[in-house]
Amino acid sequence: MKKMLLGFSILCMLTACHNSTTPDVSAIKIQLPTERFDQDFFSLDTTNLALSLQHLQNKYPAFLNDFLYNILGLAPQKDSILKSVPQFLAAYKNIQDSVNSHYKDFEKQMAIVETGLKYMHYYFPDYTLPKNIITYTGPIESYGNVLTSSGLAVGLQLYLGRDFPAYHTEYIEDIYPAYISRRFEPGYIPVNCMKNLIGDLFIDSSSRLPLVQQMIEAGKRLYVLKHLLPQVSDTLLTGYTTSQLDGCNKNEGLIWAFFVQNDLLFVTDPSIIRDYMNDAPKTQALGDASPGFIGQFVGWKIVEKWMDAHAKTSLQDLMEIPAKQIYDQAKYKPR
Numbered sequence: 001m002k003k004m005l006l007g008f009s010i011l012c013m014l015t016a017c018h019n020s021t022t023p024d025v026s027a028i029k030i031q032l033p034t035e036r037f038d039q040d041f042f043s044l045d046t047t048n049l050a051l052s053l054q055h056l057q058n059k060y061p062a063f064l065n066d067f068l069y070n071i072l073g074l075a076p077q078k079d080s081i082l083k084s085v086p087q088f089l090a091a092y093k094n095i096q097d098s099v100n101s102h103y104k105d106f107e108k109q110m111a112i113v114e115t116g117l118k119y120m121h122y123y124f125p126d127y128t129l130p131k132n133i134i135t136y137t138g139p140i141e142s143y144g145n146v147l148t149s150s151g152l153a154v155g156l157q158l159y160l161g162r163d164f165p166a167y168h169t170e171y172i173e174d175i176y177p178a179y180i181s182r183r184f185e186p187g188y189i190p191v192n193c194m195k196n197l198i199g200d201l202f203i204d205s206s207s208r209l210p211l212v213q214q215m216i217e218a219g220k221r222l223y224v225l226k227h228l229l230p231q232v233s234d235t236l237l238t239g240y241t242t243s244q245l246d247g248c249n250k251n252e253g254l255i256w257a258f259f260v261q262n263d264l265l266f267v268t269d270p271s272i273i274r275d276y277m278n279d280a281p282k283t284q285a286l287g288d289a290s291p292g293f294i295g296q297f298v299g300w301k302i303v304e305k306w307m308d309a310h311a312k313t314s315l316q317d318l319m320e321i322p323a324k325q326i327y328d329q330a331k332y333k334p335r
Contacts (some may be wrong), residue, residue: 004196014104022230025118032114032128034106036154037063038137042096046086053081063134063150071138071146071155088139092157095166096137101239102186106135112190112229113152120197123315127201140166141175144184145192147200152193158184178294178332179281194228195221202319210272211295212302213323218277219299220323224315238300239279244291252301253334255294258286262312302305306330 039059045052057064068074074084110133117129132151144158162182166172173181198221206217225237235245248255259265267273275284280292291297306326307313313321 008114008323016190020171022227023119023122025122026119027120027223030114030121030295032110032130033132034110035060035108035132036136037067037153038099038135039095040069042089042093044085044089046089046106048080048213050072050078060134060150062138063148063153064152066148066150067136067138071142073139073142082106091275092137092139094191095140095160098160098164099137103135103156106133106291109154109186109189110200112232113193115194116194117226119230120194121226123224124201127197130197138158140172145189145196152196153194154189154257159186160187161185177281180279182241183239187232187284190229191225191232191236194225198224198228206323207270208267208268209323211270211276212298212327213298214273214277215295216323217299218293218296220319222269222296222300223303224319227315237289238296239293240291240297243289247289248291248294248297251285256332259298301311301334302326302330302332305332311314 004275040056040059044056053064060067068081068085071074072088073172074081091197113133115284120127121129126261130147134148134153135156136152136153137157138155140157142155142157143153143222145154146153160166162184167176167181167184170332176184194198204217204221206214206291209217224238226232226234229237235242238245240248264272264276276293276295278293282288282292282296283290303326307318309329
């Protein structure tokens with residue numbers, strides 16, 4: 001264990017793994033308009049709110065209900081809505097002002113999402129892609145990225161930069177500790193959008209599997225995510241800091257040895273598994289410099305090893321292959 005802790009304290013140069021066979025998707029046409037619901041909502045005329053909301057309903061026939069009842073969590077009664085909406089508009093005016101300043105346009109994020117959708121169509125042609133992106137400003141403690149019947153909905157209140165003051169009030173820090181709020185950066189918008197699509201296409205039912213199989217299932221998703229966003233850095237894809245990812249790459253063999261030597265690979269106890277499969281500031285047993293959710297890194301490396309030997313396997317087939325089969329066949333033994 002001492003070697004593990006020492007290893008994580010030493011930085012190494014990260015060599016990003018790029019797929020040399022990245023397909024050309026330039027001919028795939030994706031129409032993904034951006035609908036700025038956030039700006040329309042904060043332009044409501046509160047002097048005639050009922051009529052103004054009706055106009056907004058006409059423009060966003062499904063999403064307005066999603067926003068009011070699921071994101072704001074309002075009671076579905078007219079009096080409650082007419083009372084609560086002005087209160088929210090007043091309370092979040094400064095947040096929306098910051099959103100308007102940070103996101104005068106959405107072109108940079110849109111370009112990456114559109115490319116991700118092209119790869120999504122290339123690898124999973126039968127999947128029905130969302131028709132648009134809807135931006136909204138909701139409660140900070142609410143959702144930051146939601147797949148709805150209206151399209152991909154992005155809560156811009158959670159992408160204003162890690163140093164945004166509202167994230168550092170005592171109340172919000174209790175909900176979103178620093179290891180989470182440091183990811184409230186624009187670069188995570190495309191990553192979270194594509195994660196939502198992967199989760200929609202492949203429902204995760206691995207919670208009762210042994211730890212190593214849960215790792216592999218998480219690794220599959222990360223492997224697919226990298227193929228959908230090949231231009232995005234591995235730190236954004238994993239959610240790790242640069243030093244955490246450097247440490248994982250440098251100490252891949254030691255990390256695997258830890259799980260093998262402590263007989264952890266086949267445990268099914270949720271109280272043990274969560275230490276390695278849940279988001280956290282660190283993996284307690286591996287020291288302060290390690291990332292939380294280290295299981296996805298291990299699973300990712302196992303999947304990479306297996307795919308090296310099965311290069312003709314499609315991503316669709318990869319996701320359908322049992323994790324146990326991948327573990328048995330990969331013969332993963334990093335040094």
